[in-house]
């Protein structure tokens with residue numbers, strides 16, 4: 001178990017309980033950017049690759065602040081990977097010189113190139129993460145185009161679903177790979193907010209364990225993230241009742257998944 005993923009932000013919103021979605025894969029790469037500034041501070045200067053799951057604010061917000069705070073310390077372009085529509089949303093609605101500067105048009109002060117660059121990816125394609133690990137985008141079902149990611153290293157993989165109301169493609173990935181050690185799955189709302197979960201395309205504990213049924217009997221660790229902090233106590237109680245034989249861990253900021 002020498003591979004690890006560090007949870008920088010475990011929640012589905014920023015609050016006094018913790019940060020929103022971000023996962024540190026290695027010193028240079030993260031999945032999502034909801035919480036980079038506080039946990040990484042100046043180490044965020046080393047982040048070169050952000051793999052986005054989708055365009056929602058709780059997954060992108062801290063790109064704005066690490067670029068701003070460490071503008072003169074960065075020596076390399078921040079490469080932003082995501083589905084084409086995710087990148088288009090960032091260009092149009094976020095880094096657009098209205099909400100925040102268009103850093104793709106601002107040169108690095110202490111390096112070559114621009115502060116950020118955009119790199120479209122496709123679901124089902126495998127991309128190199130570093131010398132010994134790969135990352136593959138997996139189609140998910142959310143209110144905007146979205147994907148999860150499978151991270152594979154030394155013939156072991158972990159899947160991070162991010163925001164979704166379906167695990168269909170995730171289950172296909174798990175059955176194809178046969179080496180998935182853990183699933184990091186979202187669970188945003190309590191059971192009595194099923195209508196809200198449906199409309200916003202998230203899971204409640206009941207929806208989640210129903211969606212996991214095709215994988216029952218497989219030895220996969222289940223890690224829960226993206227809980228809306230206000231409902232945490234209720235969601236955790238419901239997970240305890242509904243989890244059946246699944247080995248479930250509720251993630252907190254700073255937790256490490258070793259695989």
Ligand SMILES: [Zn+2]
Nearest residue numbers: 012056058163
């Ligand atoms: Zn979210």
Ligand SMILES: [Zn+2]
Nearest residue numbers: 054056142163
């Ligand atoms: Zn979302």
